[in-house]
Amino acid sequence: MFLRAGGNGVSRRQHLPQLVGLGVAAVVLVGGTLGPPVGGVDGTVRTVLAVFAATLVLWITKPVPYAVSSVLCVALLHALGTVPTFADAASGFASTLVFFFVVLLLVGRSVANVDLDDWVAARLVAARDTPRRSVRRLSVMVLLLAFVLPSGLARGVTFMPIIDRINASFGAPADSQFRRLAYYVIGHLNPVASLALMTGGSMAVATAELVNASVRPLTWVEWALYMAPPTVLLFACCTVLGALYYDVSGEVPTGASTGTDADSEADDPTLRALGRDQRLVLGGLGGAIVMWVVGSFVGIPTLVPAVLLVVLFSLPGVGVLDASDVRAINWGIVFLVGAMLSLLDVMRTVGAFDLVVEAFGVVVPPGAPDAVVVAAVFAVAVLVRGTFSSVSASFVVLFPVVLEGLSTTGVTPLYVSFGLTTILMAATFLPFNNPAVLVAYDRGPLDATDVFRLGLLTLAVAVVVVVLSWTVYWPFVDSVVTI
Incomplete structure (x- = not known):
């Protein structure tokens, strides 16, 4: 891909972010699997986290298509011995x-x-x-x-x-x-x-x-x-x-x-x-x-x-x-979903999510009110969302991490799910953050500044709607559903 583009006078600097991403992913993978233990994490857990981090870098920077990086992720989980069989490494592809x-x-x-x-x-x-x-x-x-x-x-x-x-x-x-x-x-x-x-x-x-x-x-x-x-x-x-x-x-x-x-x-x-x-x-x-x-x-x-x-x-x-x-189906997103679900299965099996919960405990002050914890976690999720060109891909990656991180609080997991999906869908600050916005930006009269301002407006309203739903409407639906 790089050679074909570069041969027609297209500057290699256009591909610099992708090349950097490819290098960072390689460093993360090699350092995580062969380097010294970090924070006392060693063995299979460290290997799985290294594969997860390297794959995440590839998904964000997209030096290769989603389908390629997703297949690589599954292959690495099996090749590095994190699971006994290839079927275990690819278990997410059997998901509904x-x-x-x-x-x-x-x-x-x-x-x-x-x-x-x-x-x-x-x-x-x-x-x-x-x-x-x-x-x-x-x-x-x-x-x-x-x-x-x-x-x-x-x-x-x-x-x-x-x-x-x-x-x-x-x-x-x-x-x-x-x-x-x-x-x-x-x-x-x-x-x-x-x-x-x-x-x-x-x-x-x-x-x-x-x-x-x-x-x-x-x-x-x-x-x-x-x-x-x-x-x-x-x-x-x-x-x-x-x-x-x-x-x-x-x-x-x-x-x-x-x-x-x-x-x-x-x-x-x-x-x-x-x-x-x-x-x-x-x-x-x-x-x-x-x-x-x-x-x-x-x-x-x-x-x-x-x-x-x-x-x-x-x-x-x-x-x-x-x-x-x-x-004509967007098979890249399909493969990304399957690979992410496979990663999550392996992370649960080896106990890697215990480290996620511990990390949330370090970031969020002990004893902080649940509302403060949720607000902090959602704010971080919005920042990470800004690096993805697909909102559904960002949700598949972020949801399990957020859910595990908030598992020690008293918040309702179902409300976390609905709140996170609404916030992430509304958080579109750059044209590439959502395909519909990108096409509208390309064909319409809105410039990048308009997209950013309108994204902030949509996110602000989404936050208000989520707060009202979380505190008033969703509890009411709970009472109706359980009757």
Whole structure:
């Protein structure tokens, strides 16, 4: 990769962070396995921690793809003798979470393949009103589409051309307040909407599966009860505050085209009636949602409806999904999740998490109130999150560590799970921190300063929502669920 880029005059300095990361990972691995004991840690525990630290450096700096560094991690766990068999080193790949990621990504592609997302967006978000009403309609549709399209990036790519079309119909400049606010909604806030449902996106799936494995079983309906209201509140508050930051009330449409007439409807395929494939996908999604709801009460595994849906869309004569869709999956994230879960299994087996708990005891003052401890731990998690280009990857890495670190406190593990996933999803300060934000930054009018300021705004509101949920709403849901 480096040679190919460098041969065309691309400066090696562009790859310096990756090369440095590769060197640091090698030093950490060699020093951790062959160097003198540090802090009295020796043997298998030291080796596992060295592999974990080296892999973490590779994931953050990305000198090689996620899939490559993840396979290397599993191979090192086995080769260095931390586990008796290779199956033990790769145990995380047998997790439901890995397969759920794959099928959920395929479900998202099925919606895009039949242009169902474009049809919904074009039908219900149109330049018929003022910029303020258009933003309001856009926000509602982003929330609604999160229920059927489990990909924040896919939703973002769907709405961006529509935003630009509405902006042009207003006769507004490319950097208008309306377009800035709309790109904040579709960039920063659109991924947040994915948290409303357990099947809303990769972050929600990762959280749910890790909660099932480490805290307690969580049904699809329970997730909706706990997370849908806080998510909607966070989304709505940020939209309102964003509208105050980017005041669109003074922008009046000046363009000639402010509506959709019969001629344009006939010419635009996204405004025609639903086709056969679109009806099939929409019906399949509705059936899956019904199965998830019913399954919460009768014990159907959450993975089953998603798998059945993918099988249906792949059948001969249906053809909504094919081999090209499988190849197009982001396998890097899938491998990262499997490798991280494998690492966690090995760390638990060898007792490495005992050191994590001890380290938290050193960092946090003894006897500090639980609220102070949680705030300090979440603050560190936000800082670490800033080094990741994938929010779900950062959560998979941070969640077990945070959960173990707070295990000696009196906080409720379930609240830690929901609070951490909300905070990490909101903490987007750099364009590369979230794919949806990166695409919005690349195609839209927001610059890096805007992304940073809007990230701070979203995080601040998320903190308030988490505090209210932690102290008032989630205890109320607990009382309802246990009745």
